[in-house]
Amino acid sequence: MTIKNAIALSTASVYPETTATAFEMAVRLGYDAVEVMVGIDETSQDIEQVKHLSEYHEMPVCAVHAPCLLITQRVWGSDPWGKLEISAEMAHAVGADVVVVHPPFRWQRDYARGFVEGIALLEERTGIAFAVENMYPWRASRREMQVYAPHWDPIGFDYANTTLDVSHASTAQEDCLELARQMAPTLRHLHLTDGSGSAKDEHLIPGRGNQPVAELLEHLAGEGFDGHLVLEVNTRRSGGRSARESDLMEGLAFTRLHFAAPAELGAGEESP
Secondary structure, eight states, X not given: OOOTTXXXXXXXXXXXXXXXXHHHHHXXXXXXXXXXXXXXXHHHHOHHHHHHHHHHHTOOEEEEEOOOSGXXXXXTOSOHHHHHHHHHHHHHHHTOOEEEXXXXXXXXXXXXXXXXXXXXXXXXXXXOEEEEEOXXXXXXXXXXXXXXXXXXXXXXXXXXXXXXXXXXXXXXXXXXXXXXXHHTTTEEEEEEOBOXXXXXXXXXXXXXXXXXXXXXXXXXXXXXXXXXXXXXXXXXXXXXXXXXXXXXXXXXXXXXXHSSOOOOOOTTOOXX
């Protein structure tokens, strides 16, 4: 059973350490839940092992991130719809209510052609929210390449549920707060991170880039957002276990600090 407004740790945030390590760290550092990124770590691909980790650590799994990356093209076979079916199976087994999914690559033509309708059918049949994530155009020098279909931006399509990733917004040179306002009717899930506007998808610790992450959290709290807040950051260059844990503690503290509805101002008071 997942927690409303869970502040969760993505297992991707401890890479190159393991899925098992992510569960252990999430407990010790004080996170509410875990999002399992299904990746090249074999444990992340095994429903029974993920369920065992959740039960052993008494740590809920709030979401499953389907294997959508280039490096996971062969995880759970080569059929993209099959991957989503297994993702839903894992979600049901561990009590998660969200599967995070990227839009198809353009070369996945059959998958892309029926993607919007197929996601809706999956949600109806499985009872799981398939929250489609905002992506970004790939940039090299002065050129942009559109590699996602029907589009890297989920706005304007008939998705019932979406995921906002702050680093992806930065790479797309968008403002995450404005994006959240546009996604509001469908926004179900947040990947909390940061970016500097680089063409590289940076996944910085929140507050270390130039996205208005604090304002985003305050806005969502004020609007009564009841989805999950997932720290999905890159700690590969943190400098070892101790520094990685320090970074993850910083991200958790930042989130708890800013995800609070602003206090009502008294007459004549000014906002600080």
